[in-house]
Amino acid sequence: MWKIVDGRKVIDPHSVEKLWEEMKVGRVQNTITPDEKGAVNAPPSTPYLTVVMISDTHCELDKMIEQNLIPYGDVLIHAGDITSYGDAENLTKFNEELGKLPHPHKIVIAGNHELGFDPNEDQSLRWDVKDIGKGTPEGWKLLTNCTFLNDSSTVIDGVTFYGSSWHPLSGFPFYQPRDQLKQKWEGIPNNTDVLITHSPPIGHLDLFPTVERWGCRYLLEKVEAVRPALHVFGHTHPCYGSVRNEQTIFVNAASQKVSLDGLKAIGFNRPLIAYIPKKI
Ligand SMILES: [Zn+2]
Numbered sequence: 001m002w003k004i005v006d007g008r009k010v011i012d013p014h015s016v017e018k019l020w021e022e023m024k025v026g027r028v029q030n031t032i033t034p035d036e037k038g039a040v041n042a043p044p045s046t047p048y049l050t051v052v053m054i055s056d057t058h059c060e061l062d063k064m065i066e067q068n069l070i071p072y073g074d075v076l077i078h079a080g081d082i083t084s085y086g087d088a089e090n091l092t093k094f095n096e097e098l099g100k101l102p103h104p105h106k107i108v109i110a111g112n113h114e115l116g117f118d119p120n121e122d123q124s125l126r127w128d129v130k131d132i133g134k135g136t137p138e139g140w141k142l143l144t145n146c147t148f149l150n151d152s153s154t155v156i157d158g159v160t161f162y163g164s165s166w167h168p169l170s171g172f173p174f175y176q177p178r179d180q181l182k183q184k185w186e187g188i189p190n191n192t193d194v195l196i197t198h199s200p201p202i203g204h205l206d207l208f209p210t211v212e213r214w215g216c217r218y219l220l221e222k223v224e225a226v227r228p229a230l231h232v233f234g235h236t237h238p239c240y241g242s243v244r245n246e247q248t249i250f251v252n253a254a255s256q257k258v259s260l261d262g263l264k265a266i267g268f269n270r271p272l273i274a275y276i277p278k279k280i
Helices: 017-023 061-066 088-100 178-185 217-226
Strands: 003-005 008-010 048-054 075-078 105-108 152-156 159-164 194-197 230-233 241-244 249-252 256-258 265-268 272-277
Touching: 017 217, 061 088, 105 159, 178 217, 194 217, 249 272
Parallel strands: 048 075, 075 105, 159 194, 194 230, 230 249
Antiparallel strands: 003 008, 048 272, 152 159, 241 249, 256 265
16 A cells, blocks of 8 residues: 655655644644543533444444444434445445444445545546446445435534545545645535544644644635534544544544554444534
8 A cells, every 4th residue: 555755655645744833833732532432522501412423434334333332323424434445235235234223314425435436536546556447436326324425514403514525645536636625625614513524634633644644734724714513534544533622623533443554454443422512
């Protein structure tokens, strides 16, 4: 998976370590320690939705269900990378597994590993040439047991959830050059309460595995402008966890735990939970 660029072993030749060093000055970021249930905030005194967050299950949702790892909640969010290659067999398997879960609302977005889901992808640029031709065009049609979001919203009890899969890691579906991501995030509505992206924002749980910053500056700037209560993402598995600024709780929900080099699956991270006030 590594590439050698300018004598350096990298996954993302366009990662933005230096940019964050400049941007972090004056920005607040506090680490959240989840409670014994995995909750990243306290339930409000008014009616609320219990939101359970998973991501990056890479064909292994069945194992998480077998191990009884997924807590009940009103809404289950999956922030992308449900498969590794977007093949129809594993999409169908995921959909069946999703159907077994009791959550009344299930929201799913695609990740960079959902090959075939991005109709405008230039497959000749795929990270691994062996992946050219792999995937399922319009594969989301197989996901009948959830609400699939792709630059779109859904509203539950007055709470607006918006999902988007764009990211700056070249060679995969939903890749956009960093300078073009700004216009993609312009679609995020100002009334978004829960933002779901596959990519992290810059500087927020976005290191892969420990040195490359894969996050997007324009996504952070949009989140700072829109101020959703919650921003859920995945993608950078080693940075599973939660941080917050004054307005927004950020959750990297990556479920598949990985080895120190970021590339080998070694079990699962516990799903995290957030309580979001209803707006009805
Ligand atoms: Zn992943």
